Amino acid sequence: MADTPPSLYAAREPIFPRRVTGFFRSFKWWIMGLTLGIYYLLPWVRWDRGPNLPNQAVLADLEHRRFFFFWIEIWPHEFYFVAGLLIMAGLGLFLFTSALGRVWCGYACPQTVWTDLFLLVERWVEGDRNAQLRLHKSKWNLKKLRLRVSKWLIWLAISVATGGAWVFYYTDAPTLAVNLVNLSAPPVAYISIAILTATTFIFGGFMREQVCIYMCPWPRIQAAMMDEGTLTVGYREWRGEPRGKNRKGAKATAAAQAATVYDYANLPEADQGTGDCIDCMACVNVCPMGIDIRDGQQMECITCALCIDACDDIMDKIGKPRGLIDYLALEDVPPAPDSPERATWKPRPIWRHVLKPRTILYTALWSAIGAGLVFALFVRSDIELTVSPVRNPTYVMQSDGSIRNIYDVRLRNKSGDDRLFHLSLTSDDTLRIALEGTETLSVLVPANQTLLQRVYVTARRNDPAASTDRTDLRLWVEDLSTQTRTSAATIFNGKEE
Ligand code: SF4
Numbered sequence: 001m002a003d004t005p006p007s008l009y010a011a012r013e014p015i016f017p018r019r020v021t022g023f024f025r026s027f028k029w030w031i032m033g034l035t036l037g038i039y040y041l042l043p044w045v046r047w048d049r050g051p052n053l054p055n056q057a058v059l060a061d062l063e064h065r066r067f068f069f070f071w072i073e074i075w076p077h078e079f080y081f082v083a084g085l086l087i088m089a090g091l092g093l094f095l096f097t098s099a100l101g102r103v104w105c106g107y108a109c110p111q112t113v114w115t116d117l118f119l120l121v122e123r124w125v126e127g128d129r130n131a132q133l134r135l136h137k138s139k140w141n142l143k144k145l146r147l148r149v150s151k152w153l154i155w156l157a158i159s160v161a162t163g164g165a166w167v168f169y170y171t172d173a174p175t176l177a178v179n180l181v182n183l184s185a186p187p188v189a190y191i192s193i194a195i196l197t198a199t200t201f202i203f204g205g206f207m208r209e210q211v212c213i214y215m216c217p218w219p220r221i222q223a224a225m226m227d228e229g230t231l232t233v234g235y236r237e238w239r240g241e242p243r244g245k246n247r248k249g250a251k252a253t254a255a256a257q258a259a260t261v262y263d264y265a266n267l268p269e270a271d272q273g274t275g276d277c278i279d280c281m282a283c284v285n286v287c288p289m290g291i292d293i294r295d296g297q298q299m300e301c302i303t304c305a306l307c308i309d310a311c312d313d314i315m316d317k318i319g320k321p322r323g324l325i326d327y328l329a330l331e332d333v334p335p336a337p338d339s340p341e342r343a344t345w346k347p348r349p350i351w352r353h354v355l356k357p358r359t360i361l362y363t364a365l366w367s368a369i370g371a372g373l374v375f376a377l378f379v380r381s382d383i384e385l386t387v388s389p390v391r392n393p394t395y396v397m398q399s400d401g402s403i404r405n406i407y408d409v410r411l412r413n414k415s416g417d418d419r420l421f422h423l424s425l426t427s428d429d430t431l432r433i434a435l436e437g438t439e440t441l442s443v444l445v446p447a448n449q450t451l452l453q454r455v456y457v458t459a460r461r462n463d464p465a466a467s468t469d470r471t472d473l474r475l476w477v478e479d480l481s482t483q484t485r486t487s488a489a490t491i492f493n494g495k496e497e
């Protein structure tokens with residue numbers, strides 16, 4: 001009988017991380033507050049852009065295919081700004097991953113931030129790790145039902161707020177909020193909120209670390225960006241092993257608490273032969289991924305550094321220097337314990353891990369693209385035109401023998417006011433320009449709109465351009481209220497001899 005292949009999926013064991021305090025935990029609280037604050041509040045920030053434009057600071061106006069970001073307005077043909085920003089975001093991720101490993105996953109990834117928020121609610125409703133474990137193992141009764149339903153309702157409220165905030169980025173937020181309550185908002189708004197509510201509730205409440213382990217491709221990609229010089233959370237095995245429980249409860253000395261670098265050269269006599277890890281499991285109990293960092297670097301580790309806070313707290317209590325678990329690079333692993341070099345070994349300074357050719361290259365590329373986008377932003381004009389020659393036919397011979405070419409000109413008025421645009425030519429000064437539908441060479445373009453104008457250019461029978469196959473031509477447009485000018489090059493097709 002054939003053997004059944006082993007399953008590639010392990011059923012989820014719920015994880016109940018213990019509360020922890022320390023530098024990295026505080027840092028994560030700050031990042032969580034900042035990112036959630038930005039996400040929920042940004043659509044409500046108003047921005048006065050003048051008449052005929054939306055007064056929302058950040059808006060993806062899909063209906064008119066424009067993006068507003070404070071004072072910046074991106075039109076569809078300027079999508080290179082969005083592409084540039086996406087490339088910068090990618091390079092930024094490469095840069096941080098190369099220097100500091102999975103800092104994105106540990107601190108700023110939405111899955112991490114919302115899971116942290118849900119854990120906070122869970123702890124507030126059900127208590128810390130031990131109380132949660134007891135509740136998990138207990139049979140269903142009124143108390144368990146009350147606590148679970150309370151927790152789920154708060155999670156649901158957060159999830160609805162999360163889905164709701166998302167749709168406010170796509171239309172005027174106050175108007176949509178009223179329409180949502182009146183049940184008169186477009187169906188797509190309700191569908192988007194429902195989908196995001198469901199994903200937030202399920203991913204943050206029930207799947208948590210499984211999203212990182214099984215669904216997210218990023219951990220696999222990041223591995224390719226890290227090298228032996230990348231700082232990532234690790235356990236100083238050479239210092240912690242062999243583990244011993246005997247020092248638990250030992251008194252901390254002021255000197256030991258103040259120490260930040262382990263003094264290999266002067267190990268106390270009593271510590272020879274035993275490591276600093278007292279196997280208290282504090283690092284494992286606080287880990288939101290449910291792993292033991294002492295087993296070495298693992299794909300599941302999101303480098304949130306909570307185990308560093310937990311272990312530092314233990315080291316303080318037993319009078320040992322902090323840093324048994326720390327941000328480490330593989331290249332900093334010291335020589336074997338019995339090597340005479342170990343006594344004088346010191347890890348490389350942090351700046352040498354951060355400043356290396358790869359990170360310098362990423363920073364240079366990132367800065368160059370950023371500078372290019374800023375430059376493009378400042379040199380772009382409030383008016384634009386594109387010129388498309390009508391090719392069928394390429395020219396028309398009129399009854400007096402003159403040659404006429406036809407062009408479709410798109411005039412874009414990016415300002416908030418209606419503007420009068422004047423069209424003219426430079427090149428062969430014998431060529432004549434005329435606009436369809438008007439006797440003048442000026443045309444009114446409404447605010448924030450693109451106008452399609454048909455333009456005729458004519459060469460009289462004896463003009464050189466009439467008998468020249470192709471004559472270079474430049475079409476100019478001037479905003480008469482600001483004297484801003486811009487131009488586009490094209491070709492005048494003459495009669496082929
Ligand atoms: S918290 Fe520190 S001392 Fe406790 S088990 Fe983890 S590594 Fe060892």
Ligand code: SF4
Pocket residue numbers: 233286287288289290291292293300301302303304305306307308
């Ligand atoms: S091992 Fe430490 S750094 Fe890694 S996920 Fe767990 S707590 Fe965070």
